[in-house]
Amino acid sequence: MHINADDTLLFIGDSITDAGRDxxxxxxxxxxxVHEIARTLRDRATAGPGPVSAPGRAPRIINKGLNGNRVYDLESRWTTDVTALRPTVVTVKIGINDTWRRYDSQLPSPVDEFEACLDRLLKGTTETLxxxxxxxxxxLLPVTPEQEDWFDDLLPRTDAVLRAARDNGAQVVRADLALRRAAQEREAAELAPDGVHPSPLGHRLIADAWLTEVDARTPAPRR
Incomplete structure (x- = not known):
C-alpha cells in the first residue's frame, strides 16, 4: 500500500511529534x-507525472503531537484529536515519556498497562475508522551515564509497542534501529542532543524510515 493524494495522514504522539508546532x-x-515527511510528499506531488493519484496535490497532513504526553494522555484526547478528524492513515509515536517520568518524577507506567492502553487505541481506531x-x-541515544539505566524500562516497553502493533495489523517504523545504526557513525548528541529529542538530522532519519516503510514508492532521500 502507498500514500495517495486523497489520504489524510494524522500523526499523534509526544514532543518528538509535536516538534514546536503552533x-x-x-x-x-x-x-x-512530520514536517520532513510532508515536504517529501509535497515535492513528489509537484514533480510532475508519477505515483501520486492526482499529480500536483499532496495528501492532507495533520500533526497532533503534544509535549510531555504519555500513552494515557493520548487516550484522553483520542476521540477529539483522532477519531473526529477521520484520517485514513494514523501514525502513533509514544513511549519515551512513559519511561522518562519513571526516572525523573518517580511516576511509573507499568509496561502491561501501557501495552493494554496502546492496544485499545489501535484496536478502536481500526474498528471505528x-x-x-x-x-x-x-x-533513546544515551548522552549521560544515567540514561543507560533507562533501557531497563524502555526495552520491554519497545517490545510491548511491537506486540500491540502486530496484534492490530499496524506497520512498524523502527526509529530505534535507524537511529542506533546512525549512531555507529556519528556522536549520539549529533542525532539527539539530550538523548531523546532529535536534532534536524535525527528527525530526517525518522522521516526517511517512515517513508521507506509506509510509502516505498518515495524516491531515495536527499542527503
Missing part, C-alpha cells in the same frame, strides 16, 4: 519528522 494553527506541522495504522518505536 497549536493555534491547524495546519502547523512543527519542524520535525478502518484507518491504516503505523507505529513508530520509541528510542
Amino acid at each position: 497549536r493555534t494553527v491547524a495546519t502547523s506541522l512543527g519542524d520535525g519528522y 478502518g484507518a491504516r495504522l503505523v507505529v513508530i518505536t520509541p528510542f
Whole structure:
C-alpha cells in the first residue's frame, strides 16, 4: 500500500511529534519528522507525472503531537484529536515519556498497562475508522551515564509497542534501529542532543524510515 493524494495522514504522539508546532494553527506541522515527511510528499506531488493519484496535490497532513504526553494522555484526547478528524492513515509515536517520568518524577507506567492502553487505541481506531495504522518505536541515544539505566524500562516497553502493533495489523517504523545504526557513525548528541529529542538530522532519519516503510514508492532521500 502507498500514500495517495486523497489520504489524510494524522500523526499523534509526544514532543518528538509535536516538534514546536503552533497549536493555534491547524495546519502547523512543527519542524520535525512530520514536517520532513510532508515536504517529501509535497515535492513528489509537484514533480510532475508519477505515483501520486492526482499529480500536483499532496495528501492532507495533520500533526497532533503534544509535549510531555504519555500513552494515557493520548487516550484522553483520542476521540477529539483522532477519531473526529477521520484520517485514513494514523501514525502513533509514544513511549519515551512513559519511561522518562519513571526516572525523573518517580511516576511509573507499568509496561502491561501501557501495552493494554496502546492496544485499545489501535484496536478502536481500526474498528471505528478502518484507518491504516503505523507505529513508530520509541528510542533513546544515551548522552549521560544515567540514561543507560533507562533501557531497563524502555526495552520491554519497545517490545510491548511491537506486540500491540502486530496484534492490530499496524506497520512498524523502527526509529530505534535507524537511529542506533546512525549512531555507529556519528556522536549520539549529533542525532539527539539530550538523548531523546532529535536534532534536524535525527528527525530526517525518522522521516526517511517512515517513508521507506509506509510509502516505498518515495524516491531515495536527499542527503
